[in-house]
Amino acid sequence: MERLGIPKLMLSDGPHGLRPQPGEVTDHVGVGDSTPATAYPTAAAVASTWNPELLHRIGRALGQEARAAGISVVLGPGINMKRSPLGGRNFEYYSEDPFLAGEMARGMVDGVQERGIGTSLKHYVANNQETERLRIDVQIDERTLREIYLPAFERVIGASQPWTVMCSYNKVNGTSVSQNHYLLTKVLREEFGFEGVVVSDWGAVYDPVAALQAGTDLEMPPTQGRSAQAIIIAVQNGEVPMSILDERVRRVLELVSRGMHVLELDESYSSEEHHALAREAAAESIVLLKNEDLLPLATMRSVGVIGEFARSPRYQGAGSSQVHATQVEIMVEELEAVMGDVAFAPGYTLDGCSSELLMHEAVELARTVDTAVVVLGLPGSFESEGFDRQHMRLPADQIALLRRVAEANPDVVVVLVNGSAVELDEVTPHANALVEAWLGGQAAGGAIADVLTGKVNPSGRLAETFPVRLEDNSSYLNFPGEDLIVRYGEGVFIGYRGYDAASQDVAFPFGFGLSYTTFQMSDLRVQLSGAVEDGTLNAAITVTVTNTGDLDGAEVVQIYVGDPDASVARPPRELKGFQKVFLPAGASKDVSIRLDQRAFSYWSQRCARWVVEAGEFTIEAGNHSRNLPLVQTVTVTAPPLAEPLTPTSTLGEWLTDPLGRSLIEREVADGQPGTILDPEVGEVLASMPLVTLSTFTGVSLDFDSVHRVHDAWKERTSRS
Numbered sequence: 001m002e003r004l005g006i007p008k009l010m011l012s013d014g015p016h017g018l019r020p021q022p023g024e025v026t027d028h029v030g031v032g033d034s035t036p037a038t039a040y041p042t043a044a045a046v047a048s049t050w051n052p053e054l055l056h057r058i059g060r061a062l063g064q065e066a067r068a069a070g071i072s073v074v075l076g077p078g079i080n081m082k083r084s085p086l087g088g089r090n091f092e093y094y095s096e097d098p099f100l101a102g103e104m105a106r107g108m109v110d111g112v113q114e115r116g117i118g119t120s121l122k123h124y125v126a127n128n129q130e131t132e133r134l135r136i137d138v139q140i141d142e143r144t145l146r147e148i149y150l151p152a153f154e155r156v157i158g159a160s161q162p163w164t165v166m167c168s169y170n171k172v173n174g175t176s177v178s179q180n181h182y183l184l185t186k187v188l189r190e191e192f193g194f195e196g197v198v199v200s201d202w203g204a205v206y207d208p209v210a211a212l213q214a215g216t217d218l219e220m221p222p223t224q225g226r227s228a229q230a231i232i233i234a235v236q237n238g239e240v241p242m243s244i245l246d247e248r249v250r251r252v253l254e255l256v257s258r259g260m261h262v263l264e265l266d267e268s269y270s271s272e273e274h275h276a277l278a279r280e281a282a283a284e285s286i287v288l289l290k291n292e293d294l295l296p297l298a299t300m301r302s303v304g305v306i307g308e309f310a311r312s313p314r315y316q317g318a319g320s321s322q323v324h325a326t327q328v329e330i331m332v333e334e335l336e337a338v339m340g341d342v343a344f345a346p347g348y349t350l351d352g353c354s355s356e357l358l359m360h361e362a363v364e365l366a367r368t369v370d371t372a373v374v375v376l377g378l379p380g381s382f383e384s385e386g387f388d389r390q391h392m393r394l395p396a397d398q399i400a401l402l403r404r405v406a407e408a409n410p411d412v413v414v415v416l417v418n419g420s421a422v423e424l425d426e427v428t429p430h431a432n433a434l435v436e437a438w439l440g441g442q443a444a445g446g447a448i449a450d451v452l453t454g455k456v457n458p459s460g461r462l463a464e465t466f467p468v469r470l471e472d473n474s475s476y477l478n479f480p481g482e483d484l485i486v487r488y489g490e491g492v493f494i495g496y497r498g499y500d501a502a503s504q505d506v507a508f509p510f511g512f513g514l515s516y517t518t519f520q521m522s523d524l525r526v527q528l529s530g531a532v533e534d535g536t537l538n539a540a541i542t543v544t545v546t547n548t549g550d551l552d553g554a555e556v557v558q559i560y561v562g563d564p565d566a567s568v569a570r571p572p573r574e575l576k577g578f579q580k581v582f583l584p585a586g587a588s589k590d591v592s593i594r595l596d597q598r599a600f601s602y603w604s605q606r607c608a609r610w611v612v613e614a615g616e617f618t619i620e621a622g623n624h625s626r627n628l629p630l631v632q633t634v635t636v637t638a639p640p641l642a643e644p645l646t647p648t649s650t651l652g653e654w655l656t657d658p659l660g661r662s663l664i665e666r667e668v669a670d671g672q673p674g675t676i677l678d679p680e681v682g683e684v685l686a687s688m689p690l691v692t693l694s695t696f697t698g699v700s701l702d703f704d705s706v707h708r709v710h711d712a713w714k715e716r717t718s719r720s
Contacts, residue, residue: 012071012073017039017040020034037065037325037326038274038325040441041285044420049460049580056108057111076120078092079093080127082464085470097575102156121153122165123201125150127169133168138172138486141605142605143568143602178211184215184216202221216248271326278442282440282444286460289512291434296452297452299339303370305345315442317385325441331444331446345364348398359397378417383420389420391423394418468505472506474490511624516553519553519555521546521557524543537597541592547583552584556581566615568602573620579593598610645657655686676699
């Protein structure tokens with residue numbers, strides 16, 4: 001708005017690298033030309049580093065590239081939960097666990113914003129599928145929303161205050177998020193303390209007036225004046241107070257004020273230094289899933305590389321996060337640079353139209369080398385923004401190729417290139433070594449070579465479970481819904497929470513990853529302090545970690561908390577702390593991790609708040625969710641849960657509450673029969689609501705006395 005001296009600012013997609021589109025943007029869906037930028041590993045990859053400090057460094061690099069490109073806000077990171085392995089956008093998200101996702105996102109947000117560039121935490125909230133993503137109604141209970149789908153947002157907002165939060169397309173319990181006052185105003189602003197701009201996902205505003213009133217500040221993309229006209233009319237006819245419009249305008253102007261300094265910058269960055277960081281990040285993201293003494297590759301053995309992905313890399317996801325990379329490393333070329341001549345055969349095509357000739361050439365190559373490195377993965381047509389996967393299987397021609405190669409050569413290394421978990425029952429038996437390389441960004445080829453040859457000791461750990469079968473996933477019967485409704489029927493039991501609760505076998509558990517060295521954890525120490533009553537309960541945890549092998553390496557100490565005697569259904573264990581530690585061969589280190597009160601809490605729907613129940617909790621430490629050798633039980637003292645009593649509360653609940661019992665005893669003493677205070681009768685009637693009992697004659701309380709008791713309870717508790 002030149003008349004008022006308000007400049008225009010540029011936002012850019014950027015969870016894994018910037019996608020600036022110079023000039024007037026005509027392509028808001030993200031498939032047009034963009035200027036070159038560093039393509040870092042996708043979120044699914046970097047989450048496997050379990051290293052928030054690395055994310056912080058990537059964030060700073062992204063911030064510097066944004067400054068050089070005149071970009072004020074980077075549209076990322078994405079922190080939605082991986083509810084189902086089929087989610088088409090899972091490559092763009094960190095984890096199935098909200099604590100891990102929140103910690104990794106904090107690193108990214110802090111890194112970007114330290115450079116004076118804004119971020120956009122997305123997609124708020126419960127945006128966990130691509131099927132009907134613009135119209136789907138997520139039916140979800142409050143406890144599941146609070147414990148699984150909101151905590152990562154809450155954690156990042158409380159610690160880092162991202163400049164913007166992007167609201168999602170979907171509905172939650174019948175109301176589109178862009179016009180959901182409860183989620184945008186009560187929860188996001190009033191409870192979480194968010195101070196920035198709520199920006200819509202592109203096309204997520206369906207009713208601009210309702211969105212304005214609910215708390216959406218900035219609608220994207222522009223609507224050629226239609227939304228503005230609707231808002232003007234709503235203000236003029238009194239439907240929308242001018243104060244609300246002023247508040248939304250003020251927030252947008254504050255965003256402009258924070259970001260306009262970029263317009264005056266004349267900065268650059270070293271594309272080579274950023275490429276080196278991308279390679280480091282990709283290598284640290286790689287997860288070694290299996291190794292029968294085959295890796296690292298021995299330089300004296302001949303190696304053959306099989307698989308078109310080794311020559312035509314898929315290093316990023318499809319959709320709005322696509323980056324025009326500054327350069328792209330080719331895996332087979334990077335291996336040749338280290339090992340000399342490396343034979344290559346494509347083996348398959350990326351369009352699934354593989355021929356017998358291609359397969360035959362690959363098998364013959366496998367016969368002539370000591371070790372066959374087979375690169376398998378998901379083509380871009382299998383996973384992308386805009387649609388969900390139909391299954392978890394790798395392409396059939398790739399599986400057939402692997403089987404025949406393994407018959408020709410007993411020493412097979414399989415490298416996986418994919419953005420989300422895949423079924424591995426037809427892969428693992430044919431692989432002496434199995435390497436999960438994810439979508440590793442523009443330097444993935446070199447990073448894979450670094451790990452295969454031992455230049456980098458793998459330290460990645462899975463940020464999502466690999467189930468044996470899709471059917472084992474807890475969301476299976478409720479994904480992706482029907483008739484524009486998806487019910488989150490699994491509740492809080494997503495990911496490892498569900499597999500553990502059902503005692504299901506998994507292919508590879510959450511947090512799992514091997515190394516070329518070995519580690520041992522010992523001497524778990526837990527010290528509780530503080531009090532539940534004032535919200536200061538915390539646990540200081542210390543674990544000793546020793547590198548017992550011959551190589552330098554890194555281990556991830558993972559801390560899980562369980563509440564085996566909870567009055568509600570809780571997962572057997574939940575990740576509540578972690579720390580990655582780098583150790584020279586033979587070295588030991590004490591790792592200290594502190595848990596706050598939230599680590600012991602669950603969301604009580606009846607109390608409408610976070611609560612801690614008194615009793616025993618288990619603290620488990622180890623290197624993945626199925627290997628937690630160190631266990632300590634601690635006893636937490638806490639006051640009884642003060643749930644509000646109502647006429648529909650049961651007789652047992654009223655008699656358990658000291659005040660409630662005294663009020664009932666007084667009412668009975670004033671002439672009512674004492675039936676309900678008879679221990680034998682009371683046990684039979686304990687599960688019946690008080691108001692229901694009032695309909696029976698001779699029980700003790702009639703309808704009027706029930707309401708007298710309730711009114712007295714409300715008055716006494718409100719005074720206290």
